[in-house]
Amino acid sequence: MQEAAMRGLQLLSLVLLALAFVLPAHAQDRPVSFADLAERVSPAVVNITTSTTVAAQLDPNMPRLPEGAPFEDFFNDFFNRDGHGRPRPRQSAALGSGFVISADGFIVTNNHVVEGADEIEVEFFSGERLPAELIGTDPATDIALLKVEATDLAFVPFGDSETARVGDWVLAVGNPLGQGFSVSAGIISARGRALQGNYDDFIQTDAAINRGNSGGPLFNMEGEVIGVNTAILSPNGGSIGIGFAMSSRVVERVVYQLREFGETRRGWLGVRIQDVTADVADALGLPEVRGALVTEVMEGPSRDAGVLSGDVILSFDGAQVTDTRDLVRRVAEAGVGREVDVLVFRDGSNVDLKVTLGLRDEVRLASAGGRAQPARPEAPAQILGLELVALTDQMRTEMGLDAGVNGLVVRSVEPGSDAETKGLRPGDIITEAGQEAVATPADLQAQLDAAREAGRRTLLLMVRSNGDPRFVALSID
Structure with a gap:
């Protein structure tokens, strides 16, 4: 019995000794020091x-002396x-x-x-x-x-931000609060963050980033730049461990174009788009909730290729489109003048198109105008929680619309209705229902009846707000 106990103790000692060697090797994933990398x-x-x-502006309340006083x-x-x-x-x-x-x-x-x-x-x-x-x-x-005019400067390469993983160690170097050449370390806490821009692809990190760090590099452990420190999320202006660095995937392309042309040259598809929601997908008969719904086709590449308002772009240049942000980024990066394959969903089936991309012009794409207030003609119709009237020539003039624009003007929206929940407001103009043009309340009612007969739960409307088009799917149950 005693001999068996001794053998048990010897076996336990061997296990503990093995763990003593194994654990430090595993812990080597965490760097002992960042000193060599920082240096x-x-x-x-x-x-x-x-x-x-x-x-400087002259303060009118400040005293003045006459000349020569x-x-x-x-x-x-x-x-x-x-x-x-x-x-x-x-x-x-x-x-x-x-x-x-x-x-x-x-x-x-x-x-x-x-x-x-x-x-x-x-x-x-x-x-x-x-x-x-x-x-x-x-x-x-x-x-x-x-x-700068110099030669033989020390420089750093860009790394592949796409291979960086949440949890990887990163090093931020910069000039926080004027304290130059300061180093902070942390991990990648999230990827693919979007703040406000169409082309955002931020790496989120808990490495300390403060004012003055802007423009500095975020390094991986190989000494490659995988991000440019740009912004922080903070209630007090200081670091609370939520910082954002624009990914090198985006920065490299921008830097190349700035170096070659002095400006960025992004591809342009020539459409306005919105995300596909579950009710929009149901109204269109789309099998899955994904893609980018075309709300307007401008004069340019897409119109030339045959893209139509109401198409859902499912694939661009051989890759599936998840949502509008995904499509905008892919188009911008595809390059100007390229012919790309575009797959759209239209009238219940897929259609293959080829689009030659143009050059994006930010000024041309600027939205116009404030919300116009319509005139109040007689005999409005009540449909789907909306009080609607047909556009008249007088209303077109007052609202600054072209003579050929037809549709229904929203006079009021029933509180608590699905229309109010979906963001319809007085002054909006409904130009299509069920992807058919509507000019009178009777046209809208006909499309509503057809949708119910087809077993649809929603009716898709084309709505123009402040001059910008969007699709809204209203419940018809």
Whole structure:
């Protein structure tokens, strides 16, 4: 018995000894120190200082002295005015971060770091300072490209942000709050974050990022840049462990175009789109809730290719389309002048099209106008919780509509109705129902009856709000 107990103790000792060797090996996934990595990448990180001349405004309540009065010079100096009593312009300074991407002096930073700057100065890890030239900016992704006159600079490469995983270690280097060349470490806490832009693809990290870190690099453990630190989420302006870096997948393409053309050149499909919801999919007879629903086809690539309002774009350039954000990003990255395959869902079946992409023009795509208030003609109709009247010539004139525009004007919306829940408001114009044009309340009622006879639970309406079209699926149960 005692011999068996001894053998048991010996076996337990062997197991514990094996664990003692195994656990440290497993723990090696967590770096003991970031010192070697920080030492290797820091020479390529820069502090950026910008100077902007701000025109001063004359305060009408400030006292003034007549020209030639005694103590005029002293008075002007005291109130920071020039010799003619006008307020002197003042200099505004801002701080940010950046990183060198080539030995000949190309530097990446954020657009908001250098926007409107009269002078840009770059400070290197060695303490050397050089003036920088602005090569180009892309406000849509908040990326800017600078250039300094230098050779043999230390630089860092871009890494593949697509292979980065939630939980991976990352290192942020920058100029937080003016404390230059500061290093912070953390992990990737989320990927694919969108804040406000159409092209957003942010990496979320808990590495400390503060004001002044903007434009600085987010490194993986190989010393590659997988993101550009851009924004933080904070109730007090300081880091609370929720920072965002624009992914290198986006930044690399933007930087290439800024370097080659001084501007970004994104592909343009020439359509307005909205996400497909469950009720919209039901109204269209779409088997799955995905894709991008076309609300308007503009003069350009899509119209030439035969895309129609009401089509659902299911596939673009050989890849499935998840939603509108996915499509916008794919089109922008596809390039200008390329012919791409587009698969759309139309009238219950799939249709293959080929579209030659144009050049996106942000100014051309700007939305117009405020909401117009319609006139109040007689005999409105009550349908689906909406009080509707047909457009008249007088109403077209008052609302600034073309003579050929037909439809139903929403005069009022029943409180608590599905129409109110879906965002319909007085002044909206319904131009289609069930993907058929409607000009009178009787047209809408006919489409409503047809949808009920077909066993549909929803009726798809084309609604124009503030001049912008969108599809709304209203319940008809």
